[in-house]
Amino acid sequence: MNHSGAGIEFRNITKRYGTGGNAPLAVKGISFTVPRGTLTTILGPSGCGKTTTLRMIAGLESPTAGQILIGGRDVTTLGPAQRNVSMMFQSYALFPHMSVAENVMYGLRMSGQPKDAARAKAVEALRGVGLVGFDDRLPSELSGGQQQRVALARALVLEPEVLLFDEPLSNLDARLRREMREEIRALQQRLSLTVAYVTHDQAEAMAVSDQIIVMHQGLIAQSGSPRELYEAPRSEFVAGFMGEALLFPGTARGDGTVQLGPLTLRPRMAPAAGPVKVAVRPEAWSIHRQGQGLLPATLRKAAYLGAVYEFTLETELGSIFVVSSDLENVPAVGDPVLLGLGAHGVSVIAAEGLAE
Numbered sequence: 001m002n003h004s005g006a007g008i009e010f011r012n013i014t015k016r017y018g019t020g021g022n023a024p025l026a027v028k029g030i031s032f033t034v035p036r037g038t039l040t041t042i043l044g045p046s047g048c049g050k051t052t053t054l055r056m057i058a059g060l061e062s063p064t065a066g067q068i069l070i071g072g073r074d075v076t077t078l079g080p081a082q083r084n085v086s087m088m089f090q091s092y093a094l095f096p097h098m099s100v101a102e103n104v105m106y107g108l109r110m111s112g113q114p115k116d117a118a119r120a121k122a123v124e125a126l127r128g129v130g131l132v133g134f135d136d137r138l139p140s141e142l143s144g145g146q147q148q149r150v151a152l153a154r155a156l157v158l159e160p161e162v163l164l165f166d167e168p169l170s171n172l173d174a175r176l177r178r179e180m181r182e183e184i185r186a187l188q189q190r191l192s193l194t195v196a197y198v199t200h201d202q203a204e205a206m207a208v209s210d211q212i213i214v215m216h217q218g219l220i221a222q223s224g225s226p227r228e229l230y231e232a233p234r235s236e237f238v239a240g241f242m243g244e245a246l247l248f249p250g251t252a253r254g255d256g257t258v259q260l261g262p263l264t265l266r267p268r269m270a271p272a273a274g275p276v277k278v279a280v281r282p283e284a285w286s287i288h289r290q291g292q293g294l295l296p297a298t299l300r301k302a303a304y305l306g307a308v309y310e311f312t313l314e315t316e317l318g319s320i321f322v323v324s325s326d327l328e329n330v331p332a333v334g335d336p337v338l339l340g341l342g343a344h345g346v347s348v349i350a351a352e353g354l355a356e
Contacts, residue, residue, distance in 0.1 A: 006072060007194030008034040008057055008162055013066035015052050026052045028218040029066070034162075034211070036071070037192035039185070041205040043241070044215035051166060053215070054198045058087045058164055071161050086155035087164040094139040094150055100126065101135035104154045111158075125157040126150070129187065145176045152187070163188075165197040169204060181207050202242055206230065214238050232269075233347055239279035248317050250278040250348070258348055261295050261317050263341055267348045277349045282323040284345030287311070287337050289329075294338035299331045315339065 015027040027049045034040040042050040055061040059080035068076045075083050094103050104122035129149040169177045185208045205212050206226040213223040222238045233239035250260040256270035297313040311322040331337050
């Protein structure tokens with residue numbers, strides 16, 4: 001086993017498709033580390049470079065410039081077979097004519113392991129993903145979630161140094177997606193796997209990751225823990241991508257407060273005086289009937305979603321979307337109310353963060 005701290009390391013990686021100076025850059029000189037035994041999600045809209053990045057880790061694409069290290073070893077010029085990497089795609093690509101156990105054994109048999117040893121490992125891997133007694137079934141007899149687990153067992157049985165996931169849950173329905181992401185996270189932690197995971201789903205990224213790398217147009221917009229990215233986005237793009245933040249123009253004062261209409265905010269980090277943007281998430285607002293220094297609002301729409309209400313309110317700052325878990329004091333449409341802001345779900349983005 002290699003004990004260097006870095007599972008995957010990108011050093012100034014650029015990827016250009018095609019030749020010639022004006023060929024488009026898919027990835028523009030990015031550097032990051034996925035520490036061993038942790039899960040990093042590469043998050044972003046389609047076309048941001050995240051899948052290209054994952055394919056370069058796998059060895060399915062080679063970078064135009066820069067260095068890739070896996071477990072401290074330079075693998076930049078090595079093909080997929082020479083890297084100890086397993087990749088899971090969203091189409092699980094199970095062989096339909098092979099049993100579950102044969103599917104999981106396939107890679108081991110290809111690398112020359114004897115049948116009995118390979119089968120014993122396959123059964124063990126299937127047990128690890130919660131599929132006991134499924135060895136002789138065909139993929140067509142399994143549910144989507146079970147097929148997903150077979151694909152996971154097939155990747156795990158090779159004991160890869162690095163496991164890669166490309167949008168692994170996008171074909172599943174919402175409830176199964178939630179179960180599978182919990183399962184992937186639990187397995188990753190139990191087996192101390194080093195995982196790079198690509199998704200465009202911010203909730204999924206927050207649920208499974210130690211580190212999230214948000215990519216935008218071939219660059220890393222920001223990276224950090226799920227909490228850092230949610231609570232302290234450094235740009236409008238990241239604020240908008242990590243949940244439904246609305247952006248409002250505000251003014252930072254010399255005393256460390258920020259003025260947002262009639263509201264006075266005290267951000268944890270005092271921004272430099274001058275114009276700022278305030279990113280506010282729907283759950284940060286609170287609705288009041290009376291009080292000082294609050295934002296007057298009129299309720300325009302209300303929707304009951306079981307655990308929460310969704311409200312749309314008209315204010316001097318424009319239309320505001322609010323998610324409220326207070327199911328007792330529900331204003332009626334047309335009611336005048338007052339809006340306040342909690343500390344959680346509000347972030348101030350300095351003016352220079354507005355490169356967008």
